[in-house]
Structures are given as structure tokens and as C-alpha cells.
């Protein structure tokens with residue numbers, strides 16, 4: 001995107017995954033990953049899954065996406081979901097899905113166990129697909145107190161829209177003391193500056209799509225730009241002017257704020273930067289849910305698919321849970337914890353998955 005300066009170099013946040021005899025990350029890997037999570041709020045573990053294991057995950061996701069009765073997730077942008085710009089849906093707690101999720105949990109046990117006890121809830125297992133023309137989400141924080149995972153089950157290019165993060169903006173006791181005690185105010189200013197650019201980018205893109213009539217569905221332009229419907233991640237002018245978008249609206253741009261944005265413009269660009277992941281197949285991203293981030297738009301004609309899973313770090317109120325995460329009805333009916341997944345059977349070892357067609361794993 002022209003308006004937003006984003007680096008595609010994630011090497012500072014990467015740890016190559018090395019597994020021990022039990023299929024878990026080695027102690028050294030765990031230590032490096034924890035340092036990244038604590039310092040930057042995220043870590044990218046490259047090659048955590050073999051190609052064959054990633055293929056199993058992709059096949060499970062395809063089965064869900066192709067199911068007309070799939071359970072659609074109710075967060076992100078409802079308008080994008082409606083116009084099939086995105087397709088976010090939860091995966092059922094079937095034996096194959098649990099095996100795939102258990103493999104990830106067991107491999108990452110050393111990292112998870114630092115943040116979540118065994119009894120902590122599995123909030124959702126999901127697949128996030130975005131298509132050409134989706135909106136770039138505003139920079140936001142997910143509900144706090146959650147460790148979220150994205151697994152790339154196929155290569156994701158920068159144009160397809162790997163997640164954008166602002167490293168080091170996660171919250172913890174005393175985080176506000178950073179940057180001379182002004183960290184919270186500066187982070188909010190930087191978020192505002194980014195969201196102004198994202199707003200312009202989304203509007204500009206929709207305007208160009210409008211000229212090319214084939215790329216917008218009937219009514220889509222009005223729904224994304226002038227609708228009264230709640231949607232936090234569209235460049236909706238009406239809700240922007242009325243102050244009805246909690247992510248970005250006109251009422252956030254008072255004269256004092258504009259002055260601060262101008263006064264601190266250099267400090268903001270020195271202190272914070274955006275980095276966009278373009279994970280290779282088999283890479284797993286772990287991040288603290290309150291790290292500033294956004295799901296970008298897909299600027300390619302190839303769908304971007306990613307597997308996602310989240311665990312609570314503490315007890316969690318049901319309303320708070322369902323406001324931010326979408327458990328599949330089968331998971332709501334039979335809740336699972338981190339311990340349940342650590343005790344579940346994983347996928348067969350890499351040598352046994354070789355040459356085994358994914359469909360033979362589906363029950």
C-alpha cells in the first residue's frame with residue numbers, strides 16, 4: 001500500500017523450529033521463542049510443520065470452506081463476509097481437526113505452558129480466507145489475555161495479505177512506562193496515524209473497483225461506504241462522520257490530537273514500525289492478542305487461507321469470549337482446554353505422513 005510504510009522483513013522475529021525426540025520444540029527454541037514473545041509480542045516459527053502436515057491442515061480447511069453449512073465466524077468485517085471478500089469460519093471438533101490442533105499444541109507445549117495452564121480454554125479453531133477486494137482491517141488489539149496462533153498451510157505472499165503487526169506494542173504490567181512514560185499515548189497516536197492511511201487506502205481502492213463494474217457486486221459500494229450497518233473495518237463515511245466506528249472516526253481527530261500527531265510525527269516513526277508477515281508453508285505465528293495488528297486486504301487474485309487457533313490465558317467471561325472469538329457449535333457443546341489437546345493423539349510422525357493422502361486421515 002502506498003500510504004502505509006510496511007516492511008516485509010520478518011527475520012528479526014523468526015525462530016527456525018527444531019524438534020526433539022518427542023516432537024516438541026527444543027529447550028533452546030522455546031527460550032528464543034519466549035524472548036521474542038516477551039520483547040516483541042510475536043514470534044514466527046519457521047518450518048514447524050512439514051509439507052505433508054501442512055497439506056493435512058489445508059485439506060481440513062478446504063472441507064470446511066466447501067461445506068455450505070459451515071459455521072461462519074461473526075467477527076472481523078461482516079460486510080466483507082457478506083460479499084465473499086472474506087470467509088472466516090470455525091472448524092468442527094472432529095477427530096482429524098483435533099489431531100491437527102493437538103500436533104501444533106504438543107510441538108509448542110514449551111511456549112504455551114509459559115502463558116497458559118492446562119485448564120485454560122480453547123477459544124476457537126478456525127480458518128481465515130480472504131479474497132481479492134477485501135478491506136484492509138484497521139489496526140486494532142484483539143481481546144486481551146489470549147495467545148493466538150496462525151499456521152500457514154501454504155505459502156502466503158505479501159500481496160495475498162499476511163497479517164500486519166506493530167512489534168513491541170503488546171500490553172503488560174508497566175508497559176505504559178516505556179518511552180518516558182508516554183507509551184500508551186504514543187501507541188494510540190501511531191494507531192490513529194496508520195488508521196487514517198488505511199481509511200484512505202480502502203476508499204481509494206473501492207473507488208477504483210467501482211469504475212471497473214465487474215469487480216463489485218450490486219449494492220456493495222453503498223454497503224461498504226454509506227451503510228448504517230455496524231462494521232468496524234470498512235471505510236464507511238457515514239459511520240466515520242457520526243463517530244460510530246470505535247476503530248477510527250472523525251471524533252478521534254480533534255485539534256489537540258492533530259497537533260500531537262504533528263508534534264510527535266518523527267518520534268512516532270522512530271519508535272514504531274509495521275511489519276507484514278508473508279509466511280512460507282509450515283510457518284506458525286504466535287502472538288499476544290493485545291499486540292497492535294491488522295488483517296490486510298488481499299491484493300492478488302489468489303485466495304489467502306490461513307489456519308487459526310486461540311487459547312485463553314485466564315478464566316474468560318462467555319460474553320467477552322464470544323465478542324472476539326467464534327467457537328464452532330461442537331466446541332461450545334464440548335469445551336476443550338489446552339490440557340485436553342496436549343493429551344490428544346497428534347498426527348502420525350513425519351515419516352509416516354509421507355505419501356499418505358490427506359483424505360485417509362479424515363473420519
Ligand SMILES: [Fe+2]
Nearest residue numbers: 140141142293
Ligand atoms: Fe485481530
